[in-house]
Amino acid sequence: MGPNIAIYPGSFDPLTNGHLDLIERGSRLFDSLLVAILRNENKTSLFTVEERAQMLCQAVQGLANVSVESFDGLLVRFAADRGARVILRGIRAVSDYEYELQMALMNRKLHPDLETVFMLPGEAYSYVSSRLVMEVFRVGGSVKDLVPAHVEQRLKAKGRI
Ligand code: PNS
Secondary structure, eight states: OOOOEEEEEEOOTTOOHHHHHHHHHHHHHSSEEEEEEEOOTTSOOSSOHHHHHHHHHHHTTTOTTEEEEEEOSOHHHHHHHTTOOEEEEEOOSHHHHHHHHHHHHHHHHHOTTOEEEEEOOOGGGTTOOHHHHHHHHHTTOOOBTTBOHHHHHHHHHHOOO
């Protein structure tokens, strides 16, 4: 068996400290971790995929076994192309579980050899989501401590959304 490669897929719009916490945990557990940003033309996003990739790259530059790419189409196909054996996902609370269960089982149906592994982010981030970060920012609230400083700067540079 070759290296144990895990893929951590998501929208990352924007990257939060919760994502980053999970990336750090995953990088300690697997030989390498590929952070995969979904290119979703149907979903209106705040940041372009390129902007999200830049922010992720900056955030993981100290983690030698973590890389960042974007993908479209089926996750399991992309994961298999990259030689990944594991899909990594974070579960914050019970409310995440149902959606994650469905996705994991669908992915298993599509590609039985790929295993989904769930990890818990640090409890300080159990309420942090990209959607809420965006919502708070939109109405002028502080997102300090919820996202990396460079993401906060990018948000400010976008101005009031
Ligand atoms: O951060 P998100 O938005 O919860 O991530 C969702 C993501 C990107 C993991 C999921 O939408 C996905 O894998 N999309 C790719 C298309 C696909 O493979 N769909 C079937 C999965 S059940």
